[in-house]
Amino acid sequence: MPSSGSRSGNRSKGAGRKRKSGGADVGSRGLHVRVKTAKRRRTSSTRWLERQLNDPYVKAAQEHGYRSRAAWKLIELDDRFRLLKKGGKVVELGAAPGGWTQVAVDRVGQGGVVVAVDIQEMEPVPGATILLGDLYELETEERIKDALGGKADVVLSDMAAPATGHKRTDHLRVIALCEAALDLADGVLAPGGAFVAKVLKGGTERELLNHMKKSFEHVHHAKPKASRADSSEEYVVATGYRRAFNEEENQ
Numbered sequence: 001m002p003s004s005g006s007r008s009g010n011r012s013k014g015a016g017r018k019r020k021s022g023g024a025d026v027g028s029r030g031l032h033v034r035v036k037t038a039k040r041r042r043t044s045s046t047r048w049l050e051r052q053l054n055d056p057y058v059k060a061a062q063e064h065g066y067r068s069r070a071a072w073k074l075i076e077l078d079d080r081f082r083l084l085k086k087g088g089k090v091v092e093l094g095a096a097p098g099g100w101t102q103v104a105v106d107r108v109g110q111g112g113v114v115v116a117v118d119i120q121e122m123e124p125v126p127g128a129t130i131l132l133g134d135l136y137e138l139e140t141e142e143r144i145k146d147a148l149g150g151k152a153d154v155v156l157s158d159m160a161a162p163a164t165g166h167k168r169t170d171h172l173r174v175i176a177l178c179e180a181a182l183d184l185a186d187g188v189l190a191p192g193g194a195f196v197a198k199v200l201k202g203g204t205e206r207e208l209l210n211h212m213k214k215s216f217e218h219v220h221h222a223k224p225k226a227s228r229a230d231s232s233e234e235y236v237v238a239t240g241y242r243r244a245f246n247e248e249e250n251q
């Protein structure tokens with residue numbers, strides 16, 4: 001597992017290219033592009049290419065200088081739940097290639113802190129501290145705490161394991177990542193803080209949900225418009241962090 005980290009402490013506007021600011025009003029626009037099947041291209045690749053070319057979020061991400069269409073999911077979630085405050089401290093899990101990181105840095109502004117973690121290398125995002133690490137390793141949590149330098153206002157997780165196509169396996173993997181993120185949140189969140197994690201539709205385990213309901217004032221499920229309609233992905237958004245689960249269990 002990778003354990004080295006790289007940091008980029010200089011806070012400057014945007015991440016390389018200057019981005020136009022804006023909300024999540026992307027919608028579908030433009031003409032439908034059809035892709036001819038080339039001799040050496042498989043049908044699935046042609047379908048993927050056609051989907052990319054016709055996806056308004058891909059186009060909008062390019063126009064705004066975001067590294068991934070996923071950026072729009074966080075924009076929508078933040079516009080709805082007001083998670084990212086100016087000067088706030090954010091931990092972001094599963095950050096590569098960095099679309100959410102760009103949005104988080106923009107929204108917390110100059111006085112904020114963004115600690116972005118991924119098991120994969122990613123290009124620096126000015127204004128964010130990038131940590132290369134696996135959330136399942138204890139050492140990663142310590143490094144996150146060091147980089148934060150205090151309690152976090154928000155813990156965001158867009159972590160995903162590669163899909164196997166086996167529904168039950170994929171479900172268990174997503175739940176395990178969500179549990180690990182929640183564990184981390186428990187160690188770093190300030191009272192009143194918020195937690196967001198990717199889950200699969202209808203898939204947040206009862207036990208996990210009960211934990212969240214006890215520890216946060218409000219728990220919602222949300223499917224941003226930017227999340228593909230044919231994907232079972234959605235997000236669990238918990239706000240108003242009360243206290244650590246372990247504290248509660250020990251009483």
Ligand SMILES: C[S@@+](CC[C@H](N)C(=O)[O-])C[C@H]1O[C@@H](n2cnc3c(N)ncnc32)[C@H](O)[C@@H]1O
Binds near residue numbers: 068097119
């Ligand atoms: C859907 S991508 C995140 C996209 C990102 N939010 C963006 O806007 O660009 C999911 C990420 O989760 C990361 N991931 C999966 N398991 C992880 C783990 N155990 N620890 C840290 N990152 C993990 C993957 O490497 C992958 O980059």
